[in-house]
Amino acid sequence: MGLLDETVSVPRRTMTLFFLIDTSGSMEGNKIGAVNDAVVNVLPMLNDISETNPDAEIKVAALEFSNGVNWLYDEPKLAKDFIWQDVVASGLTSLGAACSELASKLSRSGGFMQSASGSFAPAIILLSDGGPTDDYNSGLAKLKANNWFKSAIKIAIAIGDDADKDVLKEFTGSSEAVITVHNIDALKQIIRVVAVTSSQIGSKSSTAGEITKQEQVVKDIQDATQNIDGAETSDSTSTIDSSQYIDDWG
Amino acid sequence: MELKKGARVNLTFGNQATVIKELGRGGQGIVYLVDLDGQRMALKWYITPPDEKFYKNLERNIRQGAPSDAFIWPEYLTQKENGSFGYIMKLRPSDYFEFGNYLLARKNFKSFNAMLAAAMKICNGFMMLHRFGYSYQDLNDGNFFIRPTDGDVLICDNDNVMPQGEKSGIMGKARYMAPEIVAGGIPDKYSDRFSLSVILFMLFFANHPFEGAKVVACPCMTETFEKRFYGSEAIFIYSPSDKSNLPVRGVHQNVIKRWPLFPSTLKKTFIDQFSEEKLWHPNTRMIEQEWERIISKVRDELVVCPHCHEETFVDIEDNKFKCINCGDDIDVTKQLKLNNRSLILTAGTKLYINHDNTPDAEVDFFPSDKNLLVIRNLTQSCWHIDTPSGKVKVVNPNEFLPILNGLKISFGSSIKEAAGTKGEVIA
Numbered sequence: 001m002g003l004l005d006e007t008v009s010v011p012r013r014t015m016t017l018f019f020l021i022d023t024s025g026s027m028e029g030n031k032i033g034a035v036n037d038a039v040v041n042v043l044p045m046l047n048d049i050s051e052t053n054p055d056a057e058i059k060v061a062a063l064e065f066s067n068g069v070n071w072l073y074d075e076p077k078l079a080k081d082f083i084w085q086d087v088v089a090s091g092l093t094s095l096g097a098a099c100s101e102l103a104s105k106l107s108r109s110g111g112f113m114q115s116a117s118g119s120f121a122p123a124i125i126l127l128s129d130g131g132p133t134d135d136y137n138s139g140l141a142k143l144k145a146n147n148w149f150k151s152a153i154k155i156a157i158a159i160g161d162d163a164d165k166d167v168l169k170e171f172t173g174s175s176e177a178v179i180t181v182h183n184i185d186a187l188k189q190i191i192r193v194v195a196v197t198s199s200q201i202g203s204k205s206s207t208a209g210e211i212t213k214q215e216q217v218v219k220d221i222q223d224a225t226q227n228i229d230g231a232e233t234s235d236s237t238s239t240i241d242s243s244q245y246i247d248d249w250g
Numbered sequence: 251m252e253l254k255k256g257a258r259v260n261l262t263f264g265n266q267a268t269v270i271k272e273l274g275r276g277g278q279g280i281v282y283l284v285d286l287d288g289q290r291m292a293l294k295w296y297i298t299p300p301d302e303k304f305y306k307n308l309e310r311n312i313r314q315g316a317p318s319d320a321f322i323w324p325e326y327l328t329q330k331e332n333g334s335f336g337y338i339m340k341l342r343p344s345d346y347f348e349f350g351n352y353l354l355a356r357k358n359f360k361s362f363n364a365m366l367a368a369a370m371k372i373c374n375g376f377m378m379l380h381r382f383g384y385s386y387q388d389l390n391d392g393n394f395f396i397r398p399t400d401g402d403v404l405i406c407d408n409d410n411v412m413p414q415g416e417k418s419g420i421m422g423k424a425r426y427m428a429p430e431i432v433a434g435g436i437p438d439k440y441s442d443r444f445s446l447s448v449i450l451f452m453l454f455f456a457n458h459p460f461e462g463a464k465v466v467a468c469p470c471m472t473e474t475f476e477k478r479f480y481g482s483e484a485i486f487i488y489s490p491s492d493k494s495n496l497p498v499r500g501v502h503q504n505v506i507k508r509w510p511l512f513p514s515t516l517k518k519t520f521i522d523q524f525s526e527e528k529l530w531h532p533n534t535r536m537i538e539q540e541w542e543r544i545i546s547k548v549r550d551e552l553v554v555c556p557h558c559h560e561e562t563f564v565d566i567e568d569n570k571f572k573c574i575n576c577g578d579d580i581d582v583t584k585q586l587k588l589n590n591r592s593l594i595l596t597a598g599t600k601l602y603i604n605h606d607n608t609p610d611a612e613v614d615f616f617p618s619d620k621n622l623l624v625i626r627n628l629t630q631s632c633w634h635i636d637t638p639s640g641k642v643k644v645v646n647p648n649e650f651l652p653i654l655n656g657l658k659i660s661f662g663s664s665i666k667e668a669a670g671t672k673g674e675v676i677a
């Protein structure tokens with residue numbers, strides 16, 4: 001039947017999943033190995049989600065930061081076209097520079113968000129095992145003023161106890177969106193869970209009702225984290241920040 | 251907790267099911283292939299168990315049984331064990347494909363006939379669901395599985411079906427929900443009816459009824475914008491009173507191509523159901539039976555073109571009788587009148603007298619004379635024919651009557667749920 005065979009796909013928006021990966025010297029060894037391994041393994045899963053999704057297709061972008069910053073590709077790529085080149089760890093932790101760089105790409109003109117049929121808000125996953133060694137405040141301030149960033153799904157993975165969770169919390173906007181991992185296996189599992197969950201929710205039309213995509217992602221990740229040894233999410237009751245508490249009284 | 255291959259789960263009625271392998275996973279849970287007393291079934295297992303209310307609701311739904319054979323309904327509940335629970339349902343046959351596949355053009359309906367059958371079956375499913383007192387909470391394109399050859403439909407993910415007025419907490423996609431639900435309301439049969447119209451529109455036109463120029467112009471579809479475009483500021487793409495959200499050439503290609511092909515009856519219904527009044531006054535939305543009547547009317551206008559032998563629509567209301575494929579005129583002088591319906595009789599056209607998806611008759615040629623058209627009885631019982639000269643003839647199953655003016659058909663008990671239907675041939 002001719003007419004029905006001429007059917008074309010519905011227009012789909014694009015949802016870009018950003019990996020921001022700390023490749024400073026302290027990540028060297030099995031941490032960076034686990035990141036490389038986990039991302040390679042999650043890409044086919046993202047491709048499956050993308051190909052069967054009538055709402056949006058998923059593209060991936062990855063930025064590594066150490067002494068400087070570097071995009072693995074100079075544009076977001078479909079998961080199936082994203083050939084992962086292993087990242088190597090050395091140097092400092094230029095998180096501020098990474099924030100500025102991300103802010104400059106979260107735009108339509110000259111940035112990464114130029115999809116012809118429009119976008120959904122992106123999902124951004126930040127992985128770090130330390131604290132910024134540059135002036136991250138101005139970079140983060142720039143990022144926080146960006147409208148794409150404001151509406152993005154933001155999750156941070158703190159690798160080990162040396163990760164600066166306050167900074168990660170500032171980045172994501174809440175302590176619930178920061179997941180801490182204590183071993184290599186947990187790191188791999190959490191990367192998969194976070195990438196899949198944020199892509200699944202971020203690339204679909206939002207659900208009706210009151211819960212936001214960010215809240216939904218955080219809730220699902222928290223549920224999954226309970227079953228992963230060596231991974232934990234901050235308990236919202238334990239995150240009362242004394243300095244903020246004092247500010248309130250000041 | 252996830253289940254491993256070979257794991258055994260205990261069902262509440264005593265039996266055990268054994269996990270064979272994982273079939274897929276979604277936001278809420280994992281579906282496993284299981285063996286239950288030698289039968290292959292599906293087990294949906296929740297990764298984290300929903301609350302007690304959910305369990306009780308599932309238990310009640312299982313007790314009540316499926317509203318119709320369109321539903322892949324929960325059949326057995328597991329005990330609460332391994333930190334969670336799940337339920338057993340039938341396996342989905344492999345020749346049914348998720349509705350999303352049709353939207354992505356990975357699957358196409360084999361015919362308009364199959365498309366209309368799917369529409370009819372979905373309507374009927376909703377009607378039965380509401381007749382049982384339920385409402386559909388998390389409706390989206392992942393719930394419907396359709397067979398491309400004949401349009402048969404299976405409705406899945408029925409664990410969130412709840413009695414009307416209750417809220418499962420798991421809500422559907424904003425794109426498929428009524429504006430009042432997008433704004434935070436509780437789903438009920440009125441909001442389901444809106445969702446039904448959206449699903450039917452997408453089934454027929456393979457684009458979304460509210461996604462036109464306005465929506466394309468939005469660079470980043472945030473949740474706030476979704477609440478506007480599918481809620482407070484929803485505008486039907488073919489709204490006669492507001493042209494600001496028309497479909498865009500090169501983007502919404504399917505609807506631009508298909509909208510002119512369908513009969514006015516269908517287009518008028520969508521214009522009405524997506525009008526401001528129906529958007530904002532849920533209880534004025536059309537009931538499912540009325541949708542069935544409209545789809546049946548559209549099916550009455552689907553005929554086989556005598557020239558190119560492809561399916562085409564005629565538009566009785568608009569007096570348009572040109573084939574949508576070859577452009578030639580369709581002869582509509584031969585008709586079967588049924589109450590206020592007029593079924594056009596062209597060779598190869600199937601006739602559906604009631605609202606199910608089994609054809610009751612078919613127009614054919616007399617075996618030895620290609621100039622004589624006949625109506626073949628595809629039902630299981632005989633028909634009685636009164637001729638204009640007063641004779642009474644019997645047409646047994648698979649036999650036929652000639653298409654001659656004035657023949658009156660009594661369908662007797664041959665048409666399910668429409669016993670005693672009578673028709674007359676006009677030629």
Ligand SMILES: [Zn+2]
Binds near residue numbers: 562575
């Ligand atoms: Zn034709």
